[in-house]
Amino acid sequence: MEIKPAERISGIKPYFFASLEKTIVELRQNGMDVIRLDMGSPDLPPRDFIIESLVDSARRADTHGYGPSGGSASLRAAFASYYLDRFDLQLDPEKELLGLIGSKEGIFNLSQVLINPGDLVLLPDPCYPVYPIGATIAQAETYSMPLLAQNAFLPDLDAIPDEIADRAKLMWLNYPNNPTGAIAPYQFFEKVVAFAKKHQIVIAHDAPYVDVCFDSYQAPSILQVAGAKEVAVEFNSLSKTYNMAGWRVGVAAGNPEIIRLLRMYKSQMDSSLFKPVMQAAETALLGDQTWIEGRNQVYQQRRDLIVATLKEIGFELEVPKASLYVWAHLPEPWADSVQFCDMLIKQTGVSITPGVVYGESGAGFVRVSLVTPVERLAEAMTRLKKWMKEKV
Numbered sequence: 100m101e102i103k104p105a106e107r108i109s110g111i112k113p114y115f116f117a118s119l120e121k122t123i124v125e126l127r128q129n130g131m132d133v134i135r136l137d138m139g140s141p142d143l144p145p146r147d148f149i150i151e152s153l154v155d156s157a158r159r160a161d162t163h164g165y166g167p168s169g170g171s172a173s174l175r176a177a178f179a180s181y182y183l184d185r186f187d188l189q190l191d192p193e194k195e196l197l198g199l200i201g202s203k204e205g206i207f208n209l210s211q212v213l214i215n216p217g218d219l220v221l222l223p224d225p226c227y228p229v230y231p232i233g234a235t236i237a238q239a240e241t242y243s244m245p246l247l248a249q250n251a252f253l254p255d256l257d258a259i260p261d262e263i264a265d266r267a268k269l270m271w272l273n274y275p276n277n278p279t280g281a282i283a284p285y286q287f288f289e290k291v292v293a294f295a296k297k298h299q300i301v302i303a304h305d306a307p308y309v310d311v312c313f314d315s316y317q318a319p320s321i322l323q324v325a326g327a328k329e330v331a332v333e334f335n336s337l338s339k340t341y342n343m344a345g346w347r348v349g350v351a352a353g354n355p356e357i358i359r360l361l362r363m364y365k366s367q368m369d370s371s372l373f374k375p376v377m378q379a380a381e382t383a384l385l386g387d388q389t390w391i392e393g394r395n396q397v398y399q400q401r402r403d404l405i406v407a408t409l410k411e412i413g414f415e416l417e418v419p420k421a422s423l424y425v426w427a428h429l430p431e432p433w434a435d436s437v438q439f440c441d442m443l444i445k446q447t448g449v450s451i452t453p454g455v456v457y458g459e460s461g462a463g464f465v466r467v468s469l470v471t472p473v474e475r476l477a478e479a480m481t482r483l484k485k486w487m488k489e490k491v
């Protein structure tokens with residue numbers, strides 16, 4: 100029997116990292132020592148007190164059944180406490196916060212609850228691929244907002260034609276940004292909220308890197324802007340802030356009607372988070388936060404090593420103040436980042452990500468991630484430098 104996929108998924112290709120995985124397995128089978136600088140999954144573990152909370156909770160007999168849809172009341176209260184401490188923001192745990200099985204789930208589902216076929220969605224280019232995939236599955240039309248070096252990798256709102264802005268239903272933003280490592284000043288968020296109100300657009304701000312900051316920088320939340328809750332929903336996550344990527348716990352925060360719709364949709368789609376994960380997430384959110392600064396210094400040291408090496412061999416880049424990535428433009432005569440990354444991994448074992456994976460405006464760029472211990476990173480940078488010199 101011929102299995103015919105639904106038309107709405109026919110344009111979807113396998114996730115880039117799934118095909119990269121295949122190449123890496125083959126290279127390793129052939130004896131290549133592959134160093135992965137392509138992923139955004141933190142290599143450092145969560146703090147012991149968080150793991151202990153998970154274990155203690157898992158040992159109890161009453162924590163193995165289904166959890167409450169949208170996360171327990173105490174998990175949502177813990178997120179409210181985090182938003183109050185971190186951003187001085189009051190959020191109603193019942194109406195303005197929703198627990199997610201990792202923020203990726205909520206990001207994908209937002210398009211399913213808001214978008215009708217043919218609705219217009221504004222997407223940054225480059226961007227995290229789940230925004231366009233969510234829009235594609237919802238059969239949206241999309242409009243690209245290029246993130247360019249000359250605009251500090253912020254979208255130029257004034258360049259969006261009025262008829263596009265008036266038709267648009269949803270705009271995605273993500274700061275600190277994956278893949279560019281750019282940050283957004285608070286004033287930019289003020290401008291975005293005013294733009295959204297004028298054109299009646301929902302703003303989805305994706306902020307999983309909000310606590311991965313360097314050089315004493317503190318990233319803002321879009322919800323700090325007065326009136327933002329009228330138009331905005333923010334996604335946040337424990338994956339990067341607390342090194343808990345595999346645990347799958349995130350949050351949607353902000354506009355109560357969007358939270359209500361997502362909550363209703365999710366009550367049909369999933370069966371909540373594992374109770375011990377929710378308990379440990381509460382422990383992470385309510386417990387000691389001082390270790391995060393030390394962890395960020397580890398990333399900062401890695402960032403400095405990557406930045407120094409890439410600059411030395413001619414890449415153009417801005418030093419990122421946050422996120423887990425260095426975004427760098429290839430030096431001449433290189434132009435094709437897919438070809439560059441493919442040759443690099445096959446000839447040296449160093450794996451980095453071609454920028455074009457995140458959108459057309461990423462052509463000519465590569466993304467190097469910070470989630471590898473500094474000794475291995477140093478080895479990768481030595482190989483990269485040597486290889487580049489041989490190629491010239």
Ligand SMILES: Cc1ncc(COP(=O)(O)O)c(C=O)c1O
Pocket residue numbers: 139200201202203204206227273277305307335336337338344348349
């Ligand atoms: C921009 C961005 N948003 C969302 C996510 C997903 O995070 P989570 O682990 O909470 O699903 C990632 C993960 O890499 C990301 O880079």
